[in-house]
Amino acid sequence: MINSTIVEKIRETPSTITFRFYWEEKVLPGQFIMIWVPGYGEIPMSLSFTGKKKGITVKAYGVPSRKLQELEPGDRIFFMGPYGKPFTESHGKRLLIGSGSGMASLLPLVNQDSTVIVSARNREELLYIGKMQAERVVTITDDGSSGFKGLPHEYLASMDLSVFQRLYVCGPEVMMFKLLPLLMKAGVKAEFSLERSMKCGIGICDSCSIDGFQLCTEGPVVSIEKLSGLNEFGKWKLDHSGKRIEV
Ligand SMILES: Cc1cc2nc3c(=O)[nH]c(=O)nc-3n(C[C@H](O)[C@H](O)[C@H](O)COP(=O)(O)OP(=O)(O)OC[C@H]3O[C@@H](n4cnc5c(N)ncnc54)[C@H](O)[C@@H]3O)c2cc1C
Ligand code: FES
CATH class of the missing domain: 2.40.30.10 (Translation factors)
Incomplete structure (x- = not known):
C-alpha cells in the first residue's frame, strides 16, 4: 500500500x-x-x-x-x-459539466479554453468557484441561490453545443441520465465519469459492474456511445452488500 x-x-x-x-x-x-x-x-x-x-x-x-x-x-x-481509464485529452474548446462532488474528477481538465458548468443544491455547496482558470464558469443551483435555477439538462437545452470539441460530465447518476438524451441528440463527443460501489478496484469482485461492464478497470470514464448502450445506467446498481437496488 x-x-x-x-x-x-x-x-x-x-x-x-x-x-x-x-x-x-x-x-x-x-x-x-x-x-x-x-x-x-x-x-x-x-x-x-x-x-x-x-x-x-x-x-x-x-x-x-x-x-x-x-x-x-x-x-x-x-x-x-x-x-481506471482516464478522460480522453482534447484540444480546443471544452465543456465541463460537474454536479456536487463530481466536480472533483473534472477539476484537472480545467484550462483557459474551458467553459465549466458547476451545479449543486445551493450556493454554499458549489465547488471550486473563484479558483478555476477557465474561460467561463456558469453556476446552477436547485434552489436558485446562485446562477440558473434548475438542473444542468434544463440549462444546456438553450446552449449551442456545437462550438465544443468535447464535453466531460461527472455527477449524480440521475443528473447524467437526464443529460444523456440531450447530448445524444446534439451529436457531440462526450465522456462521462460514472460511480458504482467499488470494493477491490482491480476487476476481481464485480461490485462495480453495469451490464457486465466493469467500471474500475474499463471505466470509470465512459464514452457517450458506450453509455447509451448500458441498460442499467440510471436504473439499477448494486449496494455495498451486492443487492440490486434502484438508482
Ligand atoms: C471512481 C469513483 C470516484 C469517486 N470520486 C469521489 C470524489 O472525488 N469525491 C467524493 O466525495 N466521492 C467520490 N466517490 C464516491 C465515494 O467513493 C463514496 O461512494 C462516497 O464517499 C460515499 O461513501 P460512504 O461510504 O461514506 O457513504 P455510503 O454509506 O456509501 O452512502 C451514504 C449515503 O450517501 C449516498 N451517496 C453515496 N455516494 C453518493 C454519491 N456519489 N452521490 C450522491 N449520493 C451518494 C448513499 O446513497 C447513501 O444514502 C467516487 C466514487 C467512484 C466510484
Ligand atoms: S471494484 Fe471489484 S471488480 Fe470493480
Missing part, C-alpha cells in the same frame, strides 16, 4: 473538504485511487489535483467518507492506485 502525509486540508463547502499530499506517480484526469479508511475498508476517490502535489476532494455522505474527512495535516493517508 502507498502512503503519504497530508500537507494541507482545505474546507471547500460545508460538506466537502480537499486534502493535499505529495505523490510522484503520474496520474491522468479521471483516474482514481482506493483509500483505506481504517475499520471500514477502502473507498474510491478521484484525484482532484494530478500534479506532484496531489489532491482528493471528499464529500461527507456516509460514515466512511465522514471518517476520511477527520484526517488532519501531518496524518498519513494510505491508498492503492492509480486505477
